[in-house]
Amino acid sequence: MRAKPVLGYWSLSQSLVVNSWAVELMLPYAMFGGPPKTGETWRMNFCRERTPVRELSAWSVTFGWFLNPERFGKVKFVH
Numbered sequence: 001m002r003a004k005p006v007l008g009y010w011s012l013s014q015s016l017v018v019n020s021w022a023v024e025l026m027l028p029y030a031m032f033g034g035p036p037k038t039g040e041t042w043r044m045n046f047c048r049e050r051t052p053v054r055e056l057s058a059w060s061v062t063f064g065w066f067l068n069p070e071r072f073g074k075v076k077f078v079h
Contacts, residue, residue: 036077043072 009031013024025046029035036042046059047066058066060073 038077038079041074041076043069044075045072 009028011026015022032042045062045066047062048057049055049066050057056066060071062068062071
């Protein structure tokens with residue numbers, strides 16, 4: 001499934017296969033105030049909630065709720 005960009009800002013693609021799920025998300029740096037500088041580190045997380053079975057998953061575990069910035073992962077930008 002491919003979603004068209006909303007207002008030209010972002011796009012999303014996902015795929016389901018046996019025993020796995022993948023998502024590709026493209027967000028413009030403008031949404032975050034511009035591109036990162038080389039060597040800069042940003043805190044971020046990617047989370048998923050599957051409500052029919054009350055399943056929560058995240059790239060960086062947050063221990064209880066998704067909005068816990070102290071537990072977000074770190075991404076370092078290199079050139």
